[in-house]
Amino acid sequence: MIEELITDPTFRQLLKPHLDNAQFLSLELGKLVKEYSPDDDFSVAQYLLGLEYYKKRLHAIFPPGQLFLDVGCGAGNWSLSAASFFQQVVGVDLREDRLKVATRMASSIKCSNVRFESASALRLPLDSGVVDALLCYNVLQFIDHPHRLVLSEMRRVMKPGGLAYFWVPDIGIILYYLRQTFGSRSVAQWRNMSRILGRAFLSLFGFRPISWMNQNYMLNICQRSGWDVKGVGSECSIGNLDLKPIFPPEYARFPFGREYLLSPRS
Numbered sequence: 091m092i093e094e095l096i097t098d099p100t101f102r103q104l105l106k107p108h109l110d111n112a113q114f115l116s117l118e119l120g121k122l123v124k125e126y127s128p129d130d131d132f133s134v135a136q137y138l139l140g141l142e143y144y145k146k147r148l149h150a151i152f153p154p155g156q157l158f159l160d161v162g163c164g165a166g167n168w169s170l171s172a173a174s175f176f177q178q179v180v181g182v183d184l185r186e187d188r189l190k191v192a193t194r195m196a197s198s199i200k201c202s203n204v205r206f207e208s209a210s211a212l213r214l215p216l217d218s219g220v221v222d223a224l225l226c227y228n229v230l231q232f233i234d235h236p237h238r239l240v241l242s243e244m245r246r247v248m249k250p251g252g253l254a255y256f257w258v259p260d261i262g263i264i265l266y267y268l269r270q271t272f273g274s275r276s277v278a279q280w281r282n283m284s285r286i287l288g289r290a291f292l293s294l295f296g297f298r299p300i301s302w303m304n305q306n307y308m309l310n311i312c313q314r315s316g317w318d319v320k321g322v323g324s325e326c327s328i329g330n331l332d333l334k335p336i337f338p339p340e341y342a343r344f345p346f347g348r349e350y351l352l353s354p355r356s
């Protein structure tokens with residue numbers, strides 16, 4: 091069944107460790123996203139994990155509050171999960187197709203306190219100092235603007251004492267994609283890998299965007315854009331969560347990615 095929903099071997103591979111966890115998996119949600127957006131394997135895979143999974147993750151990180159902002163919300167899986175313990179949720183993304191899916195998913199599950207908007211992380215559609223909790227999961231590396239400016243914009247909308255969670259990839263993800271690509275005959279996968287490697291190569295000469303962010307780089311831009319770092323670790327380590335992370339903690343002994351918990355510096 092999963093094979094019918096997810097055709098991309100990379101996403102299938104990443105989902106594998108989660109498939110035995112019937113506690114969270116949701117074929118119904120996966121099927122709905124497939125119906126709304128047949129070619130977006132990434133979003134189908136995110137919903138297959140089930141909203142209960144994301145709720146547990148969010149509960150362990152954020153206290154309940156008024157306004158939750160999901161930057162780069164994609165098809166809305168994190169936003170809809172946050173809606174059960176925040177009064178209002180705003181999800182922003184640049185991809186209209188994913189925003190459409192997110193909006194349709196919200197009405198399918200009758201979730202009325204979430205709003206999805208087309209906006210860039212560089213210009214958030216919110217007043218200053220209004221956000222209690224901000225999530226930016228697996229997004230920063232795709233943003234084509236200087237990360238320091240993007241992080242400053244996110245810092246602007248935060249309430250004093252608010253919390254922000256980021257997950258960003260490290261070098262392990264590049265090695266993983268390389269391995270996947272060499273074992274594949276898919277033109278799309280080779281095209282994607284060339285793009286990632288091209289970006290990685292340019293980043294060696296100081297050009298942005300980059301495809302992964304090591305810990306020193308992240309700590310440096312957080313510091314320069316007005317954030318205090320409250321925690322850093324491999325995925326699911328903040329809040330001591332006994333859950334499988336979405337991505338593997340490492341690949342070929344290199345870190346796959348890291349999570350960061352930040353608070354705006356006063």
Ligand SMILES: C[S@@+](CC[C@H](N)C(=O)[O-])C[C@H]1O[C@@H](n2cnc3c(N)ncnc32)[C@H](O)[C@@H]1O
Binds near residue numbers: 136188226
């Ligand atoms: C890998 S997806 C992650 C989606 C979602 N956070 C999740 O975990 O399911 C990255 C998302 O970032 C969005 N994105 C890229 N650049 C952006 C920008 N400048 N502003 C807002 N969203 C952006 C993309 O459109 C895409 O939906």
